[in-house]
Amino acid sequence: MMNKPIIALDFPGEQEVFQFLNHFEEKLFVKVGMELFYQEGPDIVRKIKDLGHDIFLDLKLHDIPNTVKSAMKGLARLGVDLVNVHAAGGKQMMEAALEGLEAGSVGKRPLLIAVTQLTSTTEEQMQKEQKIPLTLLESVLHYAQLTKEAGLDGVVCSVHEAKQIAERCGEAFLRVTPGIRLLGGDAHDQKRVATPDFARENGSSYIVVGRAVTKAENVVEAYQEVCRLWEGK
Numbered sequence: 001m002m003n004k005p006i007i008a009l010d011f012p013g014e015q016e017v018f019q020f021l022n023h024f025e026e027k028l029f030v031k032v033g034m035e036l037f038y039q040e041g042p043d044i045v046r047k048i049k050d051l052g053h054d055i056f057l058d059l060k061l062h063d064i065p066n067t068v069k070s071a072m073k074g075l076a077r078l079g080v081d082l083v084n085v086h087a088a089g090g091k092q093m094m095e096a097a098l099e100g101l102e103a104g105s106v107g108k109r110p111l112l113i114a115v116t117q118l119t120s121t122t123e124e125q126m127q128k129e130q131k132i133p134l135t136l137l138e139s140v141l142h143y144a145q146l147t148k149e150a151g152l153d154g155v156v157c158s159v160h161e162a163k164q165i166a167e168r169c170g171e172a173f174l175r176v177t178p179g180i181r182l183l184g185g186d187a188h189d190q191k192r193v194a195t196p197d198f199a200r201e202n203g204s205s206y207i208v209v210g211r212a213v214t215k216a217e218n219v220v221e222a223y224q225e226v227c228r229l230w231e232g233k
């Protein structure tokens with residue numbers, strides 16, 4: 001069975017979140033990112049969890065190992081299902097994140113993944129601005145390998161790198177892919193985009209979908225269309 005699409009709750013506050021969630025009868029897998037978390041704090045996570053939804057807390061930690069370890073210990077106590085860091089923080093930082101998560105977890109440890117190259121980044125941008133003299137795929141594969149060596153559960157990448165990551169790091173190593181759009185949909189600030197059906201055929205373990213659902217005229221219909229394509233029905 002396919003994993004549920006992860007819906008990015010990129011809303012300015014609690015009111016908009018519950019207005020959105022009230023449209024759905026089923027339990028969703030949702031993503032709480034910086035916009036919502038920095039506005040509402042940890043309480044929003046507890047409230048969404050109390051409604052029975054699964055949560056990816058997407059705060060992309062990137063700091064010195066000691067700070068990340070302590071922060072992860074705190075996040076683990078929120079009982080979320082999936083959390084992340086930036087792989088660019090290094091292997092030691094990722095190992096520290098895992099230690100913190102293990103120390104703070106009550107029961108099952110949340111899955112921990114690392115961002116490779118943001119889906120809003122192009123190869124040209126990466127080479128010029130980050131001064132990385134590789135192809136984008138090489139850089140993503142390098143970060144995926146480093147993430148695996150640090151003992152994490154997978155990475156955030158675009159659909160376009162997912163298959164090669166599975167080949168290099170194994171099928172069980174998660175490929176969580178944002179930048180998902182319905183055919184003809186506006187890419188907005190995303191650069192490495194793909195449709196849900198292309199993601200299914202090209203090695204994504206989870207797709208992350210924000211505006212294609214949350215900004216749709218009928219959010220339930222848009223969600224169902226994403227599910228239909230992702231599940232190959």
Ligand SMILES: O=c1ccn([C@@H]2O[C@H](COP(=O)(O)O)[C@@H](O)[C@H]2O)c(=O)[nH]1
Nearest residue numbers: 008033117118119178179208209210211
């Ligand atoms: O590389 C990354 C990492 C995280 N994201 C997050 O996913 C959603 C995508 O939203 P859309 O509206 O579907 O573009 C958003 O919350 C990002 O912070 C990403 O896009 N790329």
